[in-house]
Amino acid sequence: MDARHLRSFLAVVDHGGYHRAAEALAVGQPTLTQAVAALERELHTTLFHHVGADVVLTEAGRALVGPAREVGHGLELARASVEAVEGLRAGRVEIVATPSQAVSPLAGTVARFCAAYPGVRVVVRAAFTADEVVDAVRSGATELGLLASARPLLATGLDLHPVVRQRLVLVTPPGSTLAGPVRPEQLDGCRLVAGPPGTAMRSAADGLARHGATVAAECGHREAILPLVLAGVGVTVLPDSWRELAERAGARVVELEPPTHLDIAYVSRTGAVTAAARAFLGQATPGSPRPAPIDAC
Structure with missing residues (x-):
């Protein structure tokens, strides 16, 4: 079975169609x-149903x-073994991350990694919830995941690599008179801008709603939450990593009392990971070396 045909098959699965x-x-x-047709001939079965411009996996396709993905992972490990001998001068590392963690700590880790290994490409994909991150890593769709949770982190069958704990803060419009630390009962009657259900920030917002606040807007696009706050729609709860960006944009950031935290960690499949992924995790852990930045041009 040709590995290139399997790679083509997975690309159609992951991107939802032949064109993309x-x-x-x-x-x-x-x-x-x-390539997909050749794979179907070899397996003597149809892998996709064609529904207009879309494709849907057949039962045989789902089984494949x-x-x-296991074959692809094995090939990546084989390539990584050679890259390790060659000093990690090429290759790639793939990560799926929730949006806030892509701001911090992921951005800093990517900067350190690219400075240390300029020949290795970093590919970052988005997921909206910790469960989506775990599913992507467990299925083999990506090698590393970065997630955050206000509850104890559980990722059965995966290795956890704790990174940092971030405090949740209240982000308010420029004219707000709220002064921290703010207790939940002080937000009785306040309007909230919240993320979608299943996210850590939504759980925090729901906790405030139980004390009398109201979810006025629910936004699945995390990058739109801060503009909604600045427009006066309501207040929101975000990780402290957003503080600098929020204050620079004109919002006010106040502490919540009692404090609520997010535990942030990378996850990987139990067992061997590629040399690039090991090197990336080495840059992600607290106290990792910080090489001088390289010229981006």
């Missing part, structure tokens, strides 16, 4: 179509996803 998959792999769509 071909763009992601930087190949022509006919080439991609032929897991083993195909």
